[in-house]
Amino acid sequence: MSRKVDDRRLAVGIVALEFAAAVSTFVASTLLPIIAADLGARDRLGLLIAGGTLGLFVAMPLAGTVLRRLGAGRTLALGTVFYVGGLVVAATAQHAWVFALGQFTAGAAGGLLAVFGISVAIRRLSVRLRLKVVAASSAMWILPAMVGPAATLALEHVAGWRWALLAPVPVVLAGRFLVVSAVRGEAAPSGDGRHLRPAGLLVPAGAAAVVLADGVWLAAAAGALAAVAGTVVLLPAGTARLRRGAPAALAAMTLFGAGYGGADSLITVLLTDEYGVGPARAAVVLSAAPIAWALTSLLVTRAAPERQVPAAGLALTAAAAAVLAAGPREFAAALVAWTVGGAGVGLAYPGLYLRSTTPPASLAPAAPRREALAAELATAVITAEAIGGLLGRAGGGALASLDDGAPVAYGAFAITLALGALAATRSRAPLCP
Missing domain, CATH: 1.20.1250.20 (MFS general substrate transporter like domains)
Known part of the structure; x- marks a missing residue:
């Protein structure tokens, strides 16, 4: 019975995390044209939208190692500090590259917590419960989709895009706390070490080259090829x-x-x-x-x-x-x-x-x-x-x-x-x- 209760708590935590991700996604997408115009970065869209995902991916191979060394509690504290700090940097940025750096930091901090929790969920939950989690996670996008963009624009109109960008922080932190508490005491997956192979770094390095190429298409093409090669290495045979x-x-x-x-x-x-x-x-x-x-x-x-x-x-x-x-x-x-x-x-x-x-x-x-x-x-x-x-x-x-x-x-x-x-x-x- 205890295992079933733990699995259900873990499922609820994953669904809550999906709700937090939905809120953040709609805020970022709604504000993108406004941020690009304010920062004069219409020609640097890749820099504005890829920073958080790039940070998340860089954090993925490190998540298991960090959790094993620091434990869930310290990892949660460290991730929280860097997540909030990264968003503050993005919200106060005056240049596109500073905004991207803040988003990268926030994405990396979130990745330290999210990857481990979801990985444990997939390994532990039955197929039947996994399908329910996928369906419930999809449902978590309905309310943010209906309310999020309008609420974001209203807040942006009243307080500006910088404050609107910070609005999801309480929701995201609540989701992170739920997931970490649900997997507290769970051993980090032993397979994480396979992702520390140097070839795996080709993906974020290649994507970064595409983002930073700034019209130099030879560099962008080389980055894309490197990312594809890294993808082949990371995914199963x-x-x-x-x-x-x-x-x-x-x-x-x-x-x-x-x-x-x-x-x-x-x-x-x-x-x-x-x-x-x-x-x-x-x-x-x-x-x-x-x-x-x-x-x-x-x-x-x-x-x-x-x-x-x-x-x-x-x-x-x-x-x-x-x-x-x-x-x-x-x-x-x-x-x-x-x-x-x-x-x-x-x-x-x-x-x-x-x-x-x-x-x-x-x-x-x-x-x-x-x-x-x-x-x-x-x-x-x-x-x-x-x-x-x-x-x-x-x-x-x-x-x-x-x-x-x-x-x-x-x-x-x-x-x-x-x-x-x-x-x-x-x-x-x-x-x-």
Whole structure:
């Protein structure tokens, strides 16, 4: 009974953390055009949007080591100080690079806590409870999506974007405390050391090169190649070759993170620049996709996992990104397209997440190899989505920083999501002989 209670507490902590992430995401996306204009950084969008994700990814390989050496309590204290300090630096920045440094610090501090908690959850929770956590986590985006952008704009109007940027801090800290308390006493995953290999540093180094290339496309291309090489090293064997089952699902998750994560981070910039709408109407479109995602996800997780359609969902989201890239420059068209894109993610994400973290059925449930593989997949799915999001924000920000570059970025996102749909067609595990 005690184990069940602990698992439920852990599940609640993960869901609370997702709510905190939703609040932070909507605040950052809503304020992006305003921050870019105030800091004179319209041509440095990658620097503004990739800093936090870059910090998170740098922290991922360090999380287990820090927790083993400092313990959950000290790690929580250290992460809290650096998280708040980083956001204060970003909120008081007068230059884009200072803003990015603050976001990087806050992202790294949050990563020290978040990665360990989610990894433990995936390893400990049953498939049934994992699906419920995924569905509940999706639902946590509904209220922030409905209220967050409007509340952020209202606070920005009254107090300015700097205070609005700090508004999510209490919510984020509450989520972090819940997760850390739920996993207190849990040993850090022993597999963390594999991510300390030097080749793994190619991902953040390559993404940073893309962000800092500043129009030098040879440097940006070299950075992108380095990031792809690092991704191949970090993810399990067979991922790059789209081996059937979890490896192909992880490849699809990486491409999803790049395509959807990049598109979602730049949607307000696309609308204000290319569609000529104000921040309030852009915020409406920003909210549409996660609401559709959450509601669709809640519906599909009631069906059997084998009936879920990750490939079709990602293809639908790819089509939505293509419409935003080349469709009519009408507010209604953007609203419908991005709502459909969110529904596509809702169709794809639960099944894709489950397939990414499920070892082959050929392994006995109690086999040591199955338990070791489950731990590896738990870390891999976090890594895959984080890498995808980092590369999508970095690359998309670099493209969107060009003159009339936002539609080009959305064309790239559409292609990336279409490739994710192709990878997802191989995500179903092969039948046992």
